[in-house]
Amino acid sequence: MAESGTQQYADGVRPIHLAIQPGAGQADTARMTIGELAAATGVTLRALRFYQSKGLLAPSRNGRARVFSLADRNRLDLILQGKRLGFTLGEIREILADRDRENSPTLPINRKRCVEQIKFLERQRQDLEQAICELRQIYSCLFRDLLAADHGAARNTL
Amino acid sequence: MAESGTQQYADGVRPIHLAIQPGAGQADTARMTIGELAAATGVTLRALRFYQSKGLLAPSRNGRARVFSLADRNRLDLILQGKRLGFTLGEIREILADRDRENSPTLPINRKRCVEQIKFLERQRQDLEQAICELRQIYSCLFRDLLAADHGAARNTL
DNA sequence: TTGCTCCTCACGTCACGTGAGGTGGC
DNA sequence: TTGCTCCTCACGTCACGTGAGGTGGC
Numbered sequence: 001m002a003e004s005g006t007q008q009y010a011d012g013v014r015p016i017h018l019a020i021q022p023g024a025g026q027a028d029t030a031r032m033t034i035g036e037l038a039a040a041t042g043v044t045l046r047a048l049r050f051y052q053s054k055g056l057l058a059p060s061r062n063g064r065a066r067v068f069s070l071a072d073r074n075r076l077d078l079i080l081q082g083k084r085l086g087f088t089l090g091e092i093r094e095i096l097a098d099r100d101r102e103n104s105p106t107l108p109i110n111r112k113r114c115v116e117q118i119k120f121l122e123r124q125r126q127d128l129e130q131a132i133c134e135l136r137q138i139y140s141c142l143f144r145d146l147l148a149a150d151h152g153a154a155r156n157t158l
Numbered sequence: 159m160a161e162s163g164t165q166q167y168a169d170g171v172r173p174i175h176l177a178i179q180p181g182a183g184q185a186d187t188a189r190m191t192i193g194e195l196a197a198a199t200g201v202t203l204r205a206l207r208f209y210q211s212k213g214l215l216a217p218s219r220n221g222r223a224r225v226f227s228l229a230d231r232n233r234l235d236l237i238l239q240g241k242r243l244g245f246t247l248g249e250i251r252e253i254l255a256d257r258d259r260e261n262s263p264t265l266p267i268n269r270k271r272c273v274e275q276i277k278f279l280e281r282q283r284q285d286l287e288q289a290i291c292e293l294r295q296i297y298s299c300l301f302r303d304l305l306a307a308d309h310g311a312a313r314n315t316l
Numbered sequence: 317t318t319g320c321t322c323c324t325c326a327c328g329t330c331a332c333g334t335g336a337g338g339t340g341g342c
Numbered sequence: 343t344t345g346c347t348c349c350t351c352a353c354g355t356c357a358c359g360t361g362a363g364g365t366g367g368c
Contacts, residue, residue: 003334003347035347045348050332064339064349085289089331106296114297121290128283131243132276138264139272161321161360193321203322208358222323222365247357323365332355339349 003045032068034059041076051079054089056096074103081107086121161203190226192217199234209237212247214254232261239265244279 038045051057052066056079059066068076075096082092085107095109109117196203209215210224214237217224226234233254240250243265253267267275 033347034349044332046332046334049349054331065347066349081292084285085293086286106299109296111297111300114293114300118290118293118297121286121293125283125286125290127242128244128279128286132279132283134239135243135272135276135279138267139269139276141264142269142272191321202358204358204360207323212357223321224323320368321366323363325362326360327362328360329358330356334352334354336351336353337349340347342346 030070030073032073034066034068037068037073037076040073041080043076043080048076051076051089054093056089056093071103078104078107085117086124087117188228188231190231192224192226195226195231195234198231199238201234201238206234209234209247212251214247214251229261236262236265243275244282245275 032040034045034048037043038048048057048066052059057068057072057075059068059072061067078096079089079092082095083089087095092107095107095113098108098110190198192203192206195201196206206215206224210217215226215230215233217226217230219225236254237247237250240253241247245253250265253265253271256266256268
């Protein structure tokens, strides 16, 4: 059987008792299975296991099954923020290793890396702009050819 | 030995007799080696062989060595245009297979594919814009923290 | 003979997708 | 017993990079 990943609750109604486990203790007691974490974040099971294999996540175990703590969930949020910002998984691991102690609410990047990443993304944006521009020109050429074909058809009957 | 790829003429002065072969015939007589084509287009030898393995290029042979004609070079230009426009190699092969007969000066994409690609790239651009925006916010937070640290240091001496 | 350019495997990278085949608790 | 969720290999994808080891003509 294939694992279903992120869509096992298609109606959007997930069993709440699994997600929070209220009253079972306090503080870091919101322990989740891999399936619950996947559903909560939109990340596939495979991706979560992959992040672990790359040293980005380190869930504990209950027998063979992985158990993710609130700290793990917060760390995953930082990983996803890093991906949104265009960092590779290797870079994200570096960033999180740098000052993991701080338990930062946002990705703890330094000034230099921040500036370089902005430059990097701005270059990509410029490439994208040029590509979009070129495609729009192609599109208007297609339109012009269509008009020309109409007129050509008219002329060819002369 | 490693193959040097695109940088074998670091001074920018390439032997002209290799690039054109003047007077050897007419029409499609501008035959190039893989190294010459690589140097002329900035594509690596590996990439050229890879495009061939994917059915995008089909150079003839002189013994074991590949020989690229003017038609091959023009086709490569279309491939590179496709890549700039964000198409995958598989899509580029489809596009070039569609109406190869036309020997088009620009990538012969149809209206539907053009519109969809524009949408696709515009989505990517939006993601990029958001990322850049988020990074700029992080940057200004870093700046603010630096100022706060200065003031904090002053206050802490009180 | 030395150098250069060319060749063909073939493994590595990046971020996972996609089965295959098996386990454990309700 | 059936279903569900979980597990671990392990091969596939995309667009090449990077050696290793060998060939051919000046």
